[in-house]
Amino acid sequence: MFGEEYFKTRKRLTDVVVRVLGLADKTDAEKTPLLDNDITKGLSNPFLFVVCGEVNAGKSTLLNGLFGEDVCKTNVLPETDRVQWYRYGEEAHDKDVTPILEERYRPVDFLMDFNLVDTPGTNSVVIGHQKITDRFLPTSDLIFWVFPASNPWGASIWNFICKQHKKNKGMLEKSVFILQQADLRDENDMEVILEHMRDLAQQRIGMVPPIFPVSGRLALQAKTETPLAEDLWRVSGYPALEKHISDIVTDSPARRQVLENVRDAAAKVLHNIEGKMELRTKLLEGNEGFLREIEAEVDKEREKQSSDFVGKFSGMREVFISQSAEIKEVVRKRLSVFPTLKSFFSAENIPKMIESSLVESVKSAVEKQAGDDGNHLVDECRKHWETVRPKIKEHLSIELGDFDQETDGFGKTHERFITRMGRASRQAVVNLKIRGGFDMQLVERRAHLKKWLYVALILLMVSGVTGAMKLAPYPYLSFGLLACALACVAGFMMRALSTRKEILESLDERLEDARVPFADALGVDYRDGVRDFYIEYGNLLGSVRQHISDAKLELQPNLEQWNGLFLELKEIEQNL
Ligand SMILES: Nc1nc2c(ncn2[C@@H]2O[C@H](COP(=O)(O)OP(=O)(O)O)[C@@H](O)[C@H]2O)c(=O)[nH]1
Ligand SMILES: [Mg+2]
Known part of the structure; x- marks a missing residue:
């Protein structure tokens, strides 16, 4: 896979964006910059590779070598006179967009991140073909100019390159020259041909783009064998080509800018979230203070009632x-x-x-x-x-x-x-x-009192006895004793009171x-x-207290998630 580092960063950033949006939802924070399609669209935009060259140069075979499977039909006769736009689709199907542009959907993972445009050939005479090429070349990430190793100096492709070069400044910077079907030439011939191509390029366009001698056929063969046929693979010249593609993918300033824009937007939304969470924390602290005031009031009321x-x-x-x-x-x-x-x-x-x-x-x-x-x-x-x-x-x-x-x-x-x-x-x-x-x-x-009573009773009794026996001096003795008894009763009453x-x-x-x-x-x-x-x-007031502590608990995971996202975004920034 080309540009693994880039795709890893992009995938990570996409994940972060999804989570930042989720957190923004939870915290009711403004998400605007991340909702802007122009910014996030770039995250899923596939890379666009355009292949140009004469009929039978080996363009379709070159692409199959990259896919590692027979996706593009190859033929000695011109396979089609339409521009073919290879895109990812869960089921293979073709769609005519215009009489000269056809979209080919294929369930090939590679196509999720890379779109390929296979042109029928610079020597094909189809009206409007030029228009389509004009549409794709400026937006492409990489252009393969394919020359057949058997005859890399065909006039029509060189004229085409010159013409496009004049129209599209900067086109050559993203161009590579491919000497296809290199297996048909021996090594010494290749050296001469390469030297010759460099001279020609210098003359016609004033610079020499990277040139890769490859064999699409050998590459495809190597890739379809399991395990990969290392020798064939090395001889196919693809390792150098794929490394170059990887570097282009990873270093593309435009793509990097997209990631940076998305990162900035995510950072902005994260900042909004921080603001919202701070506000919420303050509000909760305020609520707690308010509750404490009420509790103090209740205490005061209790004091008042107790005092x-x-x-x-x-x-x-x-x-x-x-x-x-x-x-x-x-x-x-x-x-x-x-x-x-x-x-x-x-x-x-x-x-x-x-x-x-x-x-x-x-x-x-x-x-x-x-x-x-x-x-x-x-x-x-x-x-x-x-x-x-x-x-x-x-x-x-x-x-x-x-x-x-x-x-x-x-x-x-x-x-x-x-x-x-x-x-x-x-x-x-x-x-x-x-x-x-x-x-x-x-x-x-x-x-x-009993003593008084007893004495009175005894006196009364003695008085009775002496009276009955008429003891002398009768009746004075018994009357005297009776008087004493009565005095005791009076004493009893007085003492009782x-x-x-x-x-x-x-x-x-x-x-x-x-x-x-x-x-x-x-x-x-x-x-x-x-x-x-x-x-x-x-x-x-318990339910109020509960309400506040629930809200605080709710805030905690959000704070933790925020910290995690902040650190991840910082790491991504360092990777960029
Ligand atoms: N020996 C050899 N033949 C190739 C190679 N690539 C393509 N061809 C042959 O060249 C012919 C045209 O190839 P194709 O990929 O259809 O060319 P296109 O018209 O540019 O797409 C086919 O017969 C292929 O088998 C290669 O790497 N080595
Ligand atoms: Mg073809």
Whole structure:
């Protein structure tokens, strides 16, 4: 294959162009210079070789030698009087373009990159033939002037060359002279003939193009043998010719320019892509900043709600005070004279009853307050969400549902908050250890009052006995004892009331002292509960966060592909 290096670079560039266009599509970048047909068409343009020479010079055989197969018909008689344009086609077929131009499509790989124009001969007299030759010569990459080695000085071809040379400046630079059918001459003759041709060329056209003595027939024969018949191949003179063709293909400035233009266009589009990606990265960074602002706002809102808790908590203290007032009333009743007396005869646990009643009432009051506060928090979140939604729509074009579409109104968190506060309040009351101290006081009181009662009863009994036995000084002794018993009962009653007062005072003091630790004990749970609401609220922004990180992930492979393409394009540039 001729010009392997060139075709490798061209293929690579074509691949890069396809991938650059793909990336441009993905990143929405401007592709204009690469869409310009004039620029990219050059990538697939085949090379054009034109073969000129007299009838029977061996032109068709020369081409078959290059193909390595019998593509062009050869004949002693003029095979055709038409110009034949050999092009690639998946099926072999011929197409008349004009009465003197015929397109011949052949499934030969070589033709994908090279088109060949086989002219019928400079000595053929076909009207209009000249016109066709005029059309192909200027655009051709290479012109083979074919001379039969048997007689390379035929007048008609030399006249034709002179005429074309005058019309087409630069034509000779891309011309080579082929001395075909060299196998018919021996080596010494060839030397003489070559010398003679050089002189003739100098005389007629003022320069000597490269001259290659070859034998198309031997070349074809060599190529059709497997493996290639090396000796025949060398003798055919084709190695030098093919090397020359390769050099022309690789060094063609026009072709190189095409590659450079395509490379420049690809670089431009790559630059556009870079711009788009930078913009996108900036936008995403902006989005992240925006999201951080909103998150900070949510944090601030949480802080605010947690710190407002001092105010709300005075409410919790009030709850405790009002509940303790009720409790004191109950205690006062329980410790009045008759219930106290009754309590000597029936088992009852006043401290336990007091504690559980306090626990229950405080718990339900705290739960109610927590329920109200929870509703308030949900309202605050809802209000805030309605300020966030339009901002996210404006900045990130993300449509978020309203608060109740996006959440269940924080129902579970709300319930958890209430349960948590209820439990905390129970624990807080128990931790106050009101019961322990109270218990001791009651035991002491009972023991003390019992003494009074027992003494009164004993006196009453003794007074009865002495009265019945009429012991002297009757009845003064029994009346005296009765009076003493009554005095003891009065003492009992007075002590019962005064100890009740003492106990109530100390209970009052204890409850008073407990107010602050009680509220403090709830503080931690309350703050955590508030935080729960805002954690759940913050999660609402999760879809936005996800959207941004998805977009970033999407960007990553594009960045990598861009880097790869940039490096490849740089390498191609160095090869050019
Ligand atoms: N010995 C020999 N004969 C050749 C060679 N090339 C062509 N011929 C013969 O020359 C005749 C004309 O060849 P052809 O390729 O058709 O010439 P065209 O008219 O210029 O295309 C045919 O009979 C070929 O067999 C060659 O390299 N060596
Ligand atoms: Mg021919």
